[in-house]
Amino acid sequence: MSGVTRKLWRFPGGIHLEGHKAISTGQPIAEAAIPKELVIPLQQHIGAAAKPLVRVGDTVLKGQMIAQAEGQVSAPLHASSSGTVIAIEERAVPHPSGLNAPCIVIETDGHDTWCELTPHPEFKQLEPQELRNLIRDAGIVGLGGAGFPSFIKLNPGGHIAIDTLLLNGAECEPYISCDDMLMRERADEVIRGARIMRHALQARKCLIGIEDNKPEAIAALRQAVTGLGEKEIEIVVVPTLYPTGGEKQLIKVVTGREVPSQGLPLEVGIVVHNVATAATVYRAIERGEPLISRIVTITGEGAGKAQNMEVRIGTPIHTLLEQSGGSRGDYQLVMGGPMMGFALNSEALPTIKTTNCLLLATEADLPPRPAASPCIRCGECARICPAQLLPQQLYWHSRAKEFDKVQDYHLFDCIECGCCAFVCPSNLPLVQFYRYAKTEIWAQEREKRAADRARERHDFRAFRKEREKEEKAAKHKARAQAVKQESSEDSKKAAIQAAMERAKAKREQNDTAPQNTDNLTPEQQKMIAEVDARRAARVETGGGKEENEER
């Protein structure tokens, strides 16, 4: 594999940064101790927060699912060690806002007892769909930083053919070395994971992109590929340039393809996963272990002993610092790297699935930003922007709160890599403006949706009130009519009917010949005839009184 040199491309812009990686790559990955308390936030991924499956007081085993995925885009959570659930409550979470969010708190028992695991060593016998479900149930999310549920990216839908699985081992941000150490020490797991993911995607080939500043990792991966006899997995060494680790940038460098604006890599037939995610997929499938730990880099001039640690999800940061020689001097705790990370305000915060690095940054690591001065329109930011945006325009429009214009300049293609702010001679906090504009736009969209729903409900209420009024009116009318009919029309009709019947009966009686007229004497016959004649005469004159009198 090493004999053939692959043609590489390059993305526009980017900057050369000092790596500072050797600080933390001196020692092997250390195993972090089991903390007394694990704080596991329900939301550690992009999408909906997980829904707790346990209650306070429940005993849980290591690897047991404690919260399930809620909705399409979500990921379940697992207990990182055995113990007892002591609380499900709001706790501070590692997030730029510094806000609290619901967490499951487990008091560990120190035994670290596994629950029953179901490994699938023969993954090739599983259907891609089954593999994806297993990966979803293992709670695997992108470990590179964004935390997007991985099973979704292994589920591209039938109509899209994925030809390439691209594993991202670039790790371009300074200080961070967790992927480097993982590839050095667990290259086998990465390659085995890549094999499973390639099968799940039914991708033709798998490329692993890695920056040339990691020769040990490159050698280890090559050895693992040869050792496993994998012909379809290729290690692609790319030049070190920030931000090659960006998804779209790495695709460009390795394949030359360009992902369209606001599009996804699968539109160009590629799916990108992080190398750490691949190793976790291997553990989930072939060993049956869900995602309960990850490798975290502890580094910076402020760290007592910079190193990489295998950390259980939910371990409080201060316990990790204690195990790595404490801290030195004044430092700012940052989650992530110096370019894209964000400051944390407490060491009691837990580590989560997306905690790749804890940077104890002194002023030597992160020099304080000098006071900003006005933009001089030098255009340097546009020259180095790896997403080919116009950072200056984005800045002006974000500042002026012209959020529709800022979107016209493709704000949402900005990957917040910080190159523009890095080169800005006026020291403008450019990325802060873009982040501000993005969250404002999202908030406006949420408000718009809420307003649309309120309008709909208000309109429906108006319609309902109108309908109720009509129904009421109709009911009233019907009842009134019914009453009227009963009192007047109906009874009148009935009375007329009855009278008519009586008259008819009478008439019939009159018409009917008397019954006992068979054997009458002529005398009697004569009398009858006389009476009849008299009656006929009376009826003709219309006299009723005489008749009565006669009776």
Added chain:
Amino acid sequence: MLLSAIIALTALAVIFGLLLGFAAVRFRVESDPILDKVDAVLPQTQCGQCGYPGCRPYAEAIASGEADINRCPPGGETVILALADLLGVDPKPLDEEVGEEKPRTVAVIDEQVCIGCTLCIQACPVDAILGAAKQMHTVIESECTGCDLCLPPCPVDCIEMVEIKPEPVTWRWPNPADNKEEP
């Protein structure tokens, strides 16, 4: 010469008249498009703080030039800016007469105190209160617009407006231009 000019102009007039007549029928717009656009900008709280019985009537008043664009306290600056942009007028600060911009709230019913009178249900402009006569009432939080209209009718004062707590998911980055003496 004169005659031909008259004939030509008359013919043109007839053709264009027909065209315009056809267009008027064919491309007829049922409702006032400006009205819908204004209505789309308003926050639909239906609170009536502007002095009109709901967002649509206020939108009608704005569209007809009867009302000013700065009378919507729930919308605040964002809505005023959007309306100014839409109508091509200068933005102005919120009219003090109608109140001030406050953080978004939702109504919460103290269910222990509620006597089940249904008065708040009748007052709610978006049917966000659930309950029946002599049954406990509750607010559907996700649908409540925070309009305050359920407060006055409640005979036992058991409804409280609670500020919506920011969550990490809905949290917004602060505006960097706000907090420093920047250019």
